[in-house]
Amino acid sequence: MAGLRRRGEELEDALLTAAWAELLDVGYPRMTMENVAARAGTSKPVIYRRWPTKAKLVIAALAHNLPLEDADIDTGTLRGDLIELVGRGIKRFGRVPGDTMPGLITETFREPEVFEELRGRLRTGEIIEHIRPLLTRAVARGELRTDQCSDRVLRVPFDLLRSETLLYGVMIDDAAITAIIDDITLPLYRLHCG
Amino acid sequence: MAGLRRRGEELEDALLTAAWAELLDVGYPRMTMENVAARAGTSKPVIYRRWPTKAKLVIAALAHNLPLEDADIDTGTLRGDLIELVGRGIKRFGRVPGDTMPGLITETFREPEVFEELRGRLRTGEIIEHIRPLLTRAVARGELRTDQCSDRVLRVPFDLLRSETLLYGVMIDDAAITAIIDDITLPLYRLHCG
DNA sequence: GAAATGAAGATACGATCCGTTTCTTACAGT
DNA sequence: ACTGTAAGAAACGGATCGTATCTTCATTTC
Numbered sequence: 543m544a545g546l547r548r549r550g551e552e553l554e555d556a557l558l559t560a561a562w563a564e565l566l567d568v569g570y571p572r573m574t575m576e577n578v579a580a581r582a583g584t585s586k587p588v589i590y591r592r593w594p595t596k597a598k599l600v601i602a603a604l605a606h607n608l609p610l611e612d613a614d615i616d617t618g619t620l621r622g623d624l625i626e627l628v629g630r631g632i633k634r635f636g637r638v639p640g641d642t643m644p645g646l647i648t649e650t651f652r653e654p655e656v657f658e659e660l661r662g663r664l665r666t667g668e669i670i671e672h673i674r675p676l677l678t679r680a681v682a683r684g685e686l687r688t689d690q691c692s693d694r695v696l697r698v699p700f701d702l703l704r705s706e707t708l709l710y711g712v713m714i715d716d717a718a719i720t721a722i723i724d725d726i727t728l729p730l731y732r733l734h735c736g
Numbered sequence: 737m738a739g740l741r742r743r744g745e746e747l748e749d750a751l752l753t754a755a756w757a758e759l760l761d762v763g764y765p766r767m768t769m770e771n772v773a774a775r776a777g778t779s780k781p782v783i784y785r786r787w788p789t790k791a792k793l794v795i796a797a798l799a800h801n802l803p804l805e806d807a808d809i810d811t812g813t814l815r816g817d818l819i820e821l822v823g824r825g826i827k828r829f830g831r832v833p834g835d836t837m838p839g840l841i842t843e844t845f846r847e848p849e850v851f852e853e854l855r856g857r858l859r860t861g862e863i864i865e866h867i868r869p870l871l872t873r874a875v876a877r878g879e880l881r882t883d884q885c886s887d888r889v890l891r892v893p894f895d896l897l898r899s900e901t902l903l904y905g906v907m908i909d910d911a912a913i914t915a916i917i918d919d920i921t922l923p924l925y926r927l928h929c930g
Numbered sequence: 931g932a933a934a935t936g937a938a939g940a941t942a943c944g945a946t947c948c949g950t951t952t953c954t955t956a957c958a959g960t
Numbered sequence: 961a962c963t964g965t966a967a968g969a970a971a972c973g974g975a976t977c978g979t980a981t982c983t984t985c986a987t988t989t990c
Binding site: 721725 | 919927928
């Protein structure tokens with residue numbers, strides 16, 4: 543219309559940003575492809591040429607707008623490191639509308655490929671690789687004896703937080719975090735690695 | 737049409753049973769009110785006269801088809817009791833299609849009233865009241881010193897199982913259960929109540 | 931610089947499904 | 961038998977997904 547036609551990365555950025563804004567504004571179920579297109583100043587087919595479904599668009603928007611800050615954590619104590627790591631996780635996911643993950647899980651449940659992609663982003667792989675370095679450093683400091691323990695034990699703080707996030711809404715305050723770390727996670731780690 | 741018109745409880749049972757069967761067959765997102773009505777041998781308005789939304793129908797169907805067996809558990813040890821309790825939980829939720837809970841959460845997120853109802857069924861109330869008696873009995877036997885500990889600690893086994901169920905599908909084997917009980921739950925309970 | 935290629939953007943469409951409305955007809959209580 | 965309430969059938973409006981069509985611009989290629 544205005545003789546200005548975006549292409550490539552510029553257009554893609556606009557779409558993912560629009561999708562993210564729409565998600566924040568109205569939540570997953572009320573986010574429509576039509577509105578995302580309108581917000582990006584374009585039309586639906588432009589979206590569908592890139593992402594075949596709403597679920598895949600949202601997954602792409604998540605990755606685009608919630609980059610993993612893999613910055614090293616080193617507060618000097620295992621407790622401090624854990625609180626920092628979990629806090630970042632909360633801050634990161636706190637920005638995701640609470641209905642997004644359930645929405646994605648529901649929609650992709652019957653599509654193994656997309657569901658796998660989603661699981662991969664939440665599951666062991668990513669999370670464990672963030673926790674284990676903290677343990678290793680704690681061992682180096684003498685706080686623990688070994689960093690060898692099962693993934694299931696390592697995952698505990700994140701599994702608990704995810705459970706609370708999904709069920710109780712997104713708001714998790716500092717008291718909840720310290721409770722999960724001090725009352726549950728640290729004792730477990732000490733038991734298994736101390 | 738055939739001159740046979742059901743009423744009251746009989747009809748309601750047929751509807752809830754049909755909803756449950758439909759849920760098992762095709763999962764939450766593909767379950768339609770139309771098909772539920774057809775399966776029950778009736779029509780949509782009959783459903784909508786009882787439950788105003790799909791979400792409420794499904795919640796009712798869950799309650800109808802997954803009765804809480806509140807039968808007392810007393811295996812003689814806290815470990816045995818916990819494994820039994822968790823096992824029942826798994827058997828119970830293992831029959832719920834994996835996409836049902838996320839589907840309900842997604843759809844009811846913007847409807848505080850229904851969402852509250854759903855939370856109430858999963859959260860503290862129900863679950864805690866099932867775990868605490870086991871603790872009390874363990875105290876009576878001398879296995880623990882007190883049954884006073886935070887709800888969050890008590891909930892741990894169920895939160896972990898829910899997390900695994902949501903992310904990894906419904907299949908949770910006995911090894912996972914005993915790992916959650918022996919490596920995580922019991923040590924925590926002993927720490928906080930021993 | 932002109933032609934060819936390919937994607938942008940607008941519009942409209944088919945399909946599905948929710949929840950509602952309307953209307954007829956059977957059953958229950960009096 | 962009479963009457964009111966709810967069952968059941970059918971059709972509708974609205975939203976939204978994903979697709980198809982067609983024109984128009986921009987980039988690439990000669």
